[in-house]
Amino acid sequence: MIYIHGIGHFHPQNIISNSFLEDLDIGTNQQWIMERVGIENRRTVLPLEYIKRTKNQRPQEALEAALYTNAQTASIAALQAINESQIKKSDIGLIISGGCTPDSICPPEACTIAHALEIECPAFDLNSACSTIAAQINFINMMIPESLPDYILLVTPENNTRFVDYSDRSSAVLWGDCTTAMVISTKIHSRFRITKTTFTSSPSACDKVKFPVMKHFVQEGRTVQTFAIKKSISLIKYFREQIPLEETQSLLFIGHQANRLMLESICNLAEIRPENHLFNVDQYGNCGAAGAVSVLSMNQRHFRENEKIILGIVGAGLSWGGMLIEVGR
Numbered sequence: 001m002i003y004i005h006g007i008g009h010f011h012p013q014n015i016i017s018n019s020f021l022e023d024l025d026i027g028t029n030q031q032w033i034m035e036r037v038g039i040e041n042r043r044t045v046l047p048l049e050y051i052k053r054t055k056n057q058r059p060q061e062a063l064e065a066a067l068y069t070n071a072q073t074a075s076i077a078a079l080q081a082i083n084e085s086q087i088k089k090s091d092i093g094l095i096i097s098g099g100c101t102p103d104s105i106c107p108p109e110a111c112t113i114a115h116a117l118e119i120e121c122p123a124f125d126l127n128s129a130c131s132t133i134a135a136q137i138n139f140i141n142m143m144i145p146e147s148l149p150d151y152i153l154l155v156t157p158e159n160n161t162r163f164v165d166y167s168d169r170s171s172a173v174l175w176g177d178c179t180t181a182m183v184i185s186t187k188i189h190s191r192f193r194i195t196k197t198t199f200t201s202s203p204s205a206c207d208k209v210k211f212p213v214m215k216h217f218v219q220e221g222r223t224v225q226t227f228a229i230k231k232s233i234s235l236i237k238y239f240r241e242q243i244p245l246e247e248t249q250s251l252l253f254i255g256h257q258a259n260r261l262m263l264e265s266i267c268n269l270a271e272i273r274p275e276n277h278l279f280n281v282d283q284y285g286n287c288g289a290a291g292a293v294s295v296l297s298m299n300q301r302h303f304r305e306n307e308k309i310i311l312g313i314v315g316a317g318l319s320w321g322g323m324l325i326e327v328g329r
Helices: 018-023 030-036 048-054 059-065 070-085 109-117 129-141 221-240 245-250 260-270 290-299
Strands: 002-010 014-017 041-044 092-097 123-125 151-158 178-185 192-201 252-255 308-315 319-327
Touching: 002 070, 002 129, 002 290, 014 018, 014 048, 018 030, 048 059, 070 109, 070 151, 070 178, 092 109, 109 123, 109 151, 129 151, 129 178, 129 192, 129 290, 129 308, 129 319, 151 290, 178 290, 192 221, 221 260, 221 308, 221 319, 252 260, 252 290, 290 308
Parallel strands: 092 123, 092 151, 252 308
Antiparallel strands: 002 178, 002 192, 014 041, 151 178, 192 319, 308 319
């Protein structure tokens, strides 16, 4: 059993609206975007004037132009999660970070985040692109609880617009920036309990979606979307089988926030009722590993006792996984 004590999220202030993208003159407009991905707005760590001027043709320059580093956005989200947990920073005994575009591999980004937070504890990266949180939770679930510290901080900095080609409309319409953080424990009880986890990969398809180092995001769009729909439905089926039949109709679902139309297709095929589907991709875009967790964070004070939530995530690798969350008092 894993207990969630607090969640935090940070969306940067700059908004990439559909009208902003239309003004870039890359062959897109409001109707084109809404018919294909259903996204109205996205957030970015980049200055909007920089995107207009350069269309982000040189990702190395974008790192310098960005208003925040990953460690800075991670600190904001982490402090929210710690405050929600009603603990002190010094109570954190382990920090694990991961995401699509870390600022550094050496040192591990978790160490730069720990330094920014002024926390002295073991810190390392565990990354599986957009499915990172599923990998992290499943990893913790397989460990001996007694060997772990009381509180663990999981962080997913996803400032991916720094690596988006804004002359490519297929990528430009998708991505937004967000960082999330979660304080968990295998020992100390809380209102949110993760009762089931799963994580799987199919490495033979590892070349289908990529953020190459210091290069632009690329993917085989149709292939990846078909994979995402198929595996999301299989995750919903798997978690439904873990609970009594009479409770399955009231299950809440949070999927990978890739695009709204894909999520609606998943819900239709898996018979998830609209009122049971929680999402924010329409206003924040595809935020990679941070997307689904940000939906959970934005709703954490609204969940009611006895509700159950499926968090189902897919990502590069190709990988997929998730968790079943039960809400207590």
